[in-house]
Amino acid sequence: MALTDDAIAKIRSMIQSGELPPGARLPPEPQLAAQMGLSRSGVREAVKVLESARVLDVRRGDGTYVTSLAPRLLLEGLGVAVELLRDDTLLEVMEVRRMLEPMATGLAALRMTDADLDELGRILQDMRAAADDAEKLIQFDAAFHHTVIATTGNETLTSLLDGLAGRTLRARVWRGLIEGNAAHQTIEEHHTIYLALRARDQLLAQASALLHVNTSEAWLRTVLGAKSSDG
């Protein structure tokens, strides 16, 4: 294809070059169509693609604007992509988390504030209280890790790890943990990480995070293995 993809490329390069800064408003669709030499239908497809990538923000009845281009927006699509990965590649994702998450957790140990630690303590408490509710466990687990990573102050890193630990992946791991009666032990792993962070011990935080990711990976393997031998 050419026309629509060209339009996408043009708009993207206008943004990249600074001609269309964050917050800028694009011309109305008919005008944009004339300007790029294709019909309004083509422009709409192009705009839709960039909107789904969180590059453009279409406000009905108002106009189309460039978003803030914040990492949290642009990297949102990573999570969607990970959700569509096939089962056998989820182990690759886990291997990446195994490398990245311990480093990030170690960094968090250096940058974490007392307020951050308090919030983490609350989440840990919530987690223990929800030990029987798979849905809540998944939610608090996500909140725990997100909070830890977010304290690094690196929004890009946070978005990446959020995306890599997608909802589906997390749900599968916890399903395995619960069915294998390992939920309690895993909650305690979070406590271990919490203690290391409280002590501002980088290496200990790193090590405990690695152990934790390893546990997740092991249970994911179990879940995937059980599935493949099903039918």
Add this chain to the structure above:
Amino acid sequence: MALTDDAIAKIRSMIQSGELPPGARLPPEPQLAAQMGLSRSGVREAVKVLESARVLDVRRGDGTYVTSLAPRLLLEGLGVAVELLRDDTLLEVMEVRRMLEPMATGLAALRMTDADLDELGRILQDMRAAADDAEKLIQFDAAFHHTVIATTGNETLTSLLDGLAGRTLRARVWRGLIEGNAAHQTIEEHHTIYLALRARDQLLAQASALLHVNTSEAWLRTVLGAKSSDG
């Protein structure tokens, strides 16, 4: 918005549920439109979004098919997203590379074959021969790191790091390196990494990769700093 986004979600969930496995063919656009309760225009916008995410493959005159859903495809969008990040967040990207690339390089030291090492040696030679050509340097630099990471056998990891070290980012770093007369020294950093890999020394590979990323980060800082003080 509802109709088009609903259509996107429906198609995606059909793929996720296995109803549309990799390689499957979707119904023709008019039929798909009827099936999802919207017009052909809306379907086309939905398909276009999924095509740009490398989830669908539209073959003109033939039909629309689900791609292989390989990580290399689905994570391709990451590179595009990184290209649009604002300057100040590029340092965040560098911090992520600083965490991930040394670990990956260390892992590569364990898994690298003799054939891999030979190829790496060739790239290193090319790099030295092209010390005066910025464009080629960027290309060989990308090839070097890609080759190293690819030997881990982890396609997801490879795609992620490829995306994080996008063309624009790499070009900026090398611009700084060349203008600062540091190109030669940086090429030697690659040699150091190569030697560590040849020795199958994980820790040494890790350390030399960290030093290398650190150099890149420093020069990126220089380039960005010079730019912000320009105007």
Add this chain to the structure above:
DNA sequence: TCGCCGACAAACGTCCGATGTCTCTATAGT
């Protein structure tokens, strides 16, 4: 003067039908 309300205009959302162009396949001919 401030605030509410209604009308107008701008802009996107959706649909429809028509035509061009490409790909694949099957058939006919050599």
Add this chain to the structure above:
DNA sequence: ACTATAGAGACATCGGACGTTTGTCGGCGA
């Protein structure tokens, strides 16, 4: 058996029309 060609199927693009939503502005009333 192989090749060339014609046809059918499917996407690409266009242009216009109408509905819906949003933002704005002026007028009215408290």
